Amino acid sequence: MSQRKLVTRCETDAFGEIEVPSDRYWGAQTQRSLKNFDINQPQDRMPATVIRAYGLLKGAAAEVNVAHKAIDSHIGHVIMQAAAEVSSLALVNHFPLVIWQTGSGTQTNMNANEVISNRAIEILGGKLGSKSPVHPNDHVNLSGSSNDSFATAMNVATVLDLNERLLPSLRDFGQALESKCHQFNNIIKIGRTHLQDAVPLSLGQEFSGFAAQIEKCTSRIEATMPDLLELAMGGTAVGTGLNTYEGFAEHFAEVMSRKTGLGFKTAPNKFEAISANDAIVSTSGALNVLACALFKIAQEIRFEGSGPRCGLGELKLPANEPGSSFMPGKVNPTQCEALTMICARVMGNHTAVTVGSMSGQFQPNAFKPLIISSVLHSIRLVSDGMNSFRNNLLLGLEADQATIQATLHKSLMLVTALSPVIGYDSASKVAKYAHEKGITLRESVIELRMLSGEKFDETVRPEAMVFPAKVAM
DSSP states (O other), X not given: OOOOOOOEEEEEETTEEEEEETTOOOOHHHHHHHHHTOOSTTTTBOOHHHHHHHHHHHHXXXXXXXXXXXXXXXXXXXXXXXXXXXXXXXXXXXXXXXXXXXXXXXXXXXXXXXXXXXHHHHHTTOOTTSOOSSOIIIIITTTOOHHHHHHHHHHHHHHHHIIIIIHHHHHHHHHHHHHXXXXXXXXXXXXXXXXXXXXXXXXXXXXXXHHHHHHHHHHHHHHTHHHHTEEOTTOTTTSSOTTOOTTHHHHHHHHHHHHHSSOOEEOSOHHHHHHOOHHHHHHHHHHHHHHHHHHHHHHHHHHHTOXXXXXXXXXXXXXXXXXXXXXXXXXXXXXXXXXXXXXXXXHHHHHHHXXXXXXXXXXXXXXXXXXXXXXXXXXXXXXXXXXHHHHHTGGGOEEOHHXXXXXXXXXXXXXXXXXXXXXXXXXXXXXXXXXXXXXOHHHHHHHTTSSOHHHHHHHOOGGGSSSOOSSOO
């Protein structure tokens, strides 16, 4: 069977002519990158949020250039129209490049310039690839360079995904944990330190620790936002602002704020904004802390739900799907396993961000695509992972009160309540004797003639052991 011949058009750049698919808006530089970096297509394409950010920033730059009469108003407005289509992701299929490209993101910047230029030309009834009347460099890239625009797109994309994905997921997850705190508040269970029996606490108190972790993680994420809101645009290639003009950077940040409803401002030092990515590393660090917290939460729920008959069995996890192709009736803690794997990936992404950020030399950092793709991947994974865990496990999680009570009253660590009454050493003897004889603490304290049964019952009350005494004992 013969293959249909690809219809192309001729585009040009500094290297000469190259054929480009006629039904695509990208141009010569994008086509060369597509050929030169055929690496893990299409899985590793530039994240869609970066493309969205590029549409926003190219439209904002055109608006500012029109306002300052740096560009013909008619050309500027058609660039804004085409850029709006990019920011809506209506043209996302015209952005085929992978993150494995030049470390400054130049090819993606030119991809945006070429797509917006050709789409604008098409709107005006011109010929694709002619670069007239809208030129990708002279008009779409006006007052910017790859170095300041990609750095800006990185921050904008991160802020968008934090506000639209991660923070809503965090708040929903935290609220679900708070709900479990109230639901489990009066269920007293045995504590565990070093995987050994410890003094009691309520299941609600245990979950309050989880909820506090998520609350603090949310605050840490939010604390990274002010630095992310500082934009490099206006610094051009190295931070000097060459080929732009006074007022551009400030006006650009104002337009971006209006377009997004977010408080963007121009970076006070463009050299730092272009050559470093410390704000994004900080965000990645906060995501790494969140991954650590979520791993702990999921792992502990997984252990407490182990069983159903031969594990801890204190929690009853929702049964969502069969757990084994070999053992009939088996149900596994799949949501816990998925979330902990996500956390491991987030930790790996943070390592990539760290190495990428510290490896940039001079102006600009040349690991930018790696850095931004890793952070956005982490945001997407952990957001979706929390949503899945909340909807498919947390909301339906129940306590197995019979198992909790049985385990609680078997524990030798309830002897801690006797320490203020008979002393630490005597309480240790009671626990050791009970363990050696295989009897209860109550039986042990009576046989050792240290307390009466009535006094033991009065003193060892698990429900009274989950908060401080009102007065010193």
